[in-house]
Amino acid sequence: MTERNIRVQPIERGAVEDEEVEIVERKGIGHPDSICDGVAEHVSEALAQAYLDRVGKVLHYNTDETQLVAGTAAPKFGGGEVVEPIYILVVGRATKHYVDESGEEYEIPVDSIALEAARDYLDETLPAIDLETDVIVDVKLGEGSGDLQDVFSEEERTVPEANDTSFGVGHAPLTETEELVLETERHLNGPYHDDNPALGQDVKVMGKREGDEIDLTVAAALVDAYVPDMDAYKAEIERIREYVSDLADEYTTRDVTVHVNTADDYEEGSVYLTVTGTSAEQGDDGSVGRGNRANGLITPNRSMSMEATSGKNPVNHIGKIYNLLSTQIADSVVDDVEGIRDLRVRLLSQIGRPIDEPHVADVHVVTAEGVTVSDIEADVRGIVDEELANVTDVTQRVIDGELTTF
Amino acid sequence: MTERNIRVQPIERGAVEDEEVEIVERKGIGHPDSICDGVAEHVSEALAQAYLDRVGKVLHYNTDETQLVAGTAAPKFGGGEVVEPIYILVVGRATKHYVDESGEEYEIPVDSIALEAARDYLDETLPAIDLETDVIVDVKLGEGSGDLQDVFSEEERTVPEANDTSFGVGHAPLTETEELVLETERHLNGPYHDDNPALGQDVKVMGKREGDEIDLTVAAALVDAYVPDMDAYKAEIERIREYVSDLADEYTTRDVTVHVNTADDYEEGSVYLTVTGTSAEQGDDGSVGRGNRANGLITPNRSMSMEATSGKNPVNHIGKIYNLLSTQIADSVVDDVEGIRDLRVRLLSQIGRPIDEPHVADVHVVTAEGVTVSDIEADVRGIVDEELANVTDVTQRVIDGELTTF
Amino acid sequence: MTERNIRVQPIERGAVEDEEVEIVERKGIGHPDSICDGVAEHVSEALAQAYLDRVGKVLHYNTDETQLVAGTAAPKFGGGEVVEPIYILVVGRATKHYVDESGEEYEIPVDSIALEAARDYLDETLPAIDLETDVIVDVKLGEGSGDLQDVFSEEERTVPEANDTSFGVGHAPLTETEELVLETERHLNGPYHDDNPALGQDVKVMGKREGDEIDLTVAAALVDAYVPDMDAYKAEIERIREYVSDLADEYTTRDVTVHVNTADDYEEGSVYLTVTGTSAEQGDDGSVGRGNRANGLITPNRSMSMEATSGKNPVNHIGKIYNLLSTQIADSVVDDVEGIRDLRVRLLSQIGRPIDEPHVADVHVVTAEGVTVSDIEADVRGIVDEELANVTDVTQRVIDGELTTF
């Protein structure tokens, strides 16, 4: 194996933490775009697992296109109803017929697998949705071109060749604002929701930092069945506001102002009330790859890849693998190496070359005061090298559902 | 009220029972066309009931168009799987918005109701279908034109005016062959299936009588999960054959030959094995109104209406009401009046006229030996008159699911 | 070859012409059900021709399921517009991949062929429809099961075996009322329309004869672009009425009363005005096989087959072939043999038997006064035998578009 082309350099800018204005956004798991991301990725996992179970290796597929067409709903205090179901079209390619070396033929029920995986995901993710009345899941999976197969199986993990010239980008550590935005949504959709079923999953968090003042704007869909009247609604909003304020204090000492559902107009009775906990029930369409990047955030202050990570084949789709891997590398480096304030990892593929040997692995750092790039370069290089050597671990972890893609 | 125009006359032919050749067919409840009929009718019942519950009366709708696009399946002894789900598109019109006299507005979730009703029906009717993997139910309900509404409510049952020039036709009694065909399917899909889950619901029965020889040809989809191997398959087929033969002896003293799955070729291993118990899983599309007539049979020896009865609004759709009512009248007459060997009732509507006053109610009879039409005319006329007077009972019974439409 | 089982017998009833009440209906070519029939049949012709051109023989397919979901329109005098397009889903099965004896592989673009054929048909049949704004044509063709192929090619016309136990039925001659209904629609949609573009193609004709009084009820969609105002509308209706009255005089000496658009209410301005010439633009869905039988009519006074003739494979689909052939036989017999007042031909297939040897060819006649069945039996038998011998001609004529199916 040739030596990997790894560069470690100072970044051309200061740490994002030091910029004057910072904007960070996260679309919660119930946002229409995130629903699409989640469905696409869950379908992908189910297909990969089915291929492993049946054929012994992952065959070619990509399910990174899911379109959600919003429904119509009539929410009301105490419990309304969905009037016109949400329509979700799962789109992609998957190998349906396969003949192995011994001549044995396989027919893989990819459409049925995709249908079930999509419905399962909705059922688990959106507890207030009634799958029998509120959503129609449709599937259009074309036949994948069979010649793109790289071997990925339990016994054998060939490092595939990059099938595209593409790149991935990862950052670490998160800034305070980024962490705050990410954790706010995760806590609201996690422990907070467990105790407060009135909170729906469509929680969008926007963080804006100017100097040391952080504004956290939360848009949260409430579930009408758990909100008997306007007073209860106001109380729920206030409870969320307090919870987020308290949470913020754990992550930052900066001033944080929390806004919840600022578009509400109590006078006119116009509030963010839903039947299902997602705005997909009324007017908000969604699709894959339009929301959070692979690290769960939208960060205009940082380099981002346009590549949709969710739903892609984790064996040989370089866009997916490099976005996940670069994020993982950035995390590993920052965990293990002292003295780094901001780090960006970019992996560039070259078509036809094994993916563990990127055209360039480009690491840019902002070091802490008193630390130089040369102090840490060898350590960084070692970690990057090791992570690249284990690139197929990413594939396995994606199939196991251990890596989030949005 | 004007006197009803009821004619009682001798029929222009002999009794069907006396014809030399008789052909009778019944598509079982799991046949793709019957699935569509059943879905359409079940959706119709659910909508009618929802209108009554919410608005207090039935609003305009018609759901007599459901299209089934067959899936793909890979059945195998012991249990195979559906590869590509069946696609069912529920089509029709239904009133979504309504403003009552007091100005109160209603939004009726007709799409959600239709979706749930369709899925419920499939779940109840086809026990071997997995709703999460084997079928996609889609709904396209347009807005019905609001001006076709006739009042039908608990308190008030206006007799609507015929909105079309149409006709319905009913016959009684069933011939031996007709009864045999009907009961064969009902018994197979009823008590026999309860004890023999290997029998699927797609049971098609064709009866052919030439003189006194009856051929009963049964095409029965077996469910692979309950059929471990070819020997078991043969045993199931033989069991069905014996059951039907025994059953036939209860209904006729004529010679009956029973054929089951005659297209099977055991040598080539080509048998009628399915995953779901219906040929809709593989290659057989279906739609409403292409199978059984309102009395459950296809009877080329008798007059038939082309009108699709299933899925139509039972309040003012004259095609539906007159087909059901004429069958019911025929049954009532034959039950109550002695000396009738064959009877046909035709009801002709005239547009704009109340439906309890058909343009003509045309009753043709073949009397038994020694009985003349004039002997029975008054009795027949009385029953017809009474049934017409109670025409709105048909509407209620349809909504309650008491009348079968296919 | 064995001798064919042909029976010639007196019919069990009088001539339909002599019945007291006769009902006949024809749905014109622009009726939503007829549109589906026409699309299905046109797609079928295009596929059959494509198979012949590319592979040299017709491969397995069936396209006898097309679902039309009505649009929404805003017609107005002088020209309105379609608001929501009509949606037409072409459903069926067709062989997409084929390997001939020499190992050459063919990929037949059945979906593209079906799409084009459907759009072409709409374009030719409905001149007022704008294909770019008024209609969406979608296609769902599954893969047909390859083992149903019988050889039909230029050089070789194997007589296929019946793949089902089915029957077809034909009648001749048409009664006066039947001929009148059929010709009324054909003339209106033919020469009359050529001179009067205000007449749309959705012309439904209902004929009712009681004794010697015939009521012809015509429901005719007018095209708004050619109707500037209400006076023009009334004039168009009157012109149609006069045309049909004059036409009737050519076909019968009975009294004929002609009604046109009886549901119109000039006071309320409620008239049958359309943008496209078909009620499919607003509220009337359609599907294959729910309208006219193979002879172009719905005739409750006569035996009818439920089989949808349009769209089926003309090579081996017994339901299609026998319905067309029995009608053709009936016509031939009546053309060539004197003394027949009414004739019905029924062809019963037996599964597995060559289709030129039906299980029974059942011919029932009503002879003219002074003629007995035995006088004509030999002639009838000879014609039936010859037509059966040439059964594959039906296939060729269907492919060439020479036989109408609805």
Next chain:
Amino acid sequence: MTERNIRVQPIERGAVEDEEVEIVERKGIGHPDSICDGVAEHVSEALAQAYLDRVGKVLHYNTDETQLVAGTAAPKFGGGEVVEPIYILVVGRATKHYVDESGEEYEIPVDSIALEAARDYLDETLPAIDLETDVIVDVKLGEGSGDLQDVFSEEERTVPEANDTSFGVGHAPLTETEELVLETERHLNGPYHDDNPALGQDVKVMGKREGDEIDLTVAAALVDAYVPDMDAYKAEIERIREYVSDLADEYTTRDVTVHVNTADDYEEGSVYLTVTGTSAEQGDDGSVGRGNRANGLITPNRSMSMEATSGKNPVNHIGKIYNLLSTQIADSVVDDVEGIRDLRVRLLSQIGRPIDEPHVADVHVVTAEGVTVSDIEADVRGIVDEELANVTDVTQRVIDGELTTF
């Protein structure tokens, strides 16, 4: 009016032109994602224009979701065919019913308008596509919520309030690599294509600069009807390579290496040949907002917005307006003010505030040697202020189709 909050500051990094590694990508107009962007934007323009023509002002709509499901094709030298049509689903919301102040009611045929606009766009953009056989366009437009309407009409251009907290970002001038990538695609799809119809519209250009070495990788779909054989194919590829090389010399003095269709394998006969000029015909799905940003490029070296610009309402959708406006401001500033090497404009909205008064208009510059920020600050500020004052011009230009969004 309050004074606008405009900040002009040095950027936190060097000019992108000076970075060591630069990556730039452009998906050509025939790329599946770009097709979706173009369809969505064209539908948007058509709707906006229709609202202006019919109602006198733009009503609420968003059509920023279009899903393309790839077809199947069988290209071959000299001309192949599409086997399974491309399926394009236009998704969004649009106001269908409107009542103006005088009580006049309007029904706007938004579905028909969208259908026609989408088909028109495909027809104009992809000359090798046959709309009758190669593509199915479907439309699912829900009813928009009526309360989001801001007035935009000929006479009256209210500056709307921001309905979301969002941001837009623009850059100027383009780096050499960016300009090269952009112009390569535009020239290939413009003058080059005019002379060379063998070049399809699916031209993807990837630029990678390391120091002063630029790699331009072009993936270009050729149209089979214009390519008789492999020699012709090779000649076409070489012609493109030379054309791009010559073009590059006009834009840069750096070393440029041009690669065209590097994945081709002439030995195996595997080349990038298509029937329609786009990979959408075979296996490549697409959707809106996954490709080029508002300036036509994907530039991981620069801040990007995730917002899909195409298809959004240009009256009040802040994500669309601010992305277009910030790009336009950046261009204006660089055109008018000397001494700027790199400039980034970010516009942040605040919900409820007029969009001509952003929460902050954040201008970061890298000045040329010898120029300080304070030298140019006043000029920059003036231009930004003026552009913001004329924000509604952006709306008009979008409706007129003068601004590209992808």
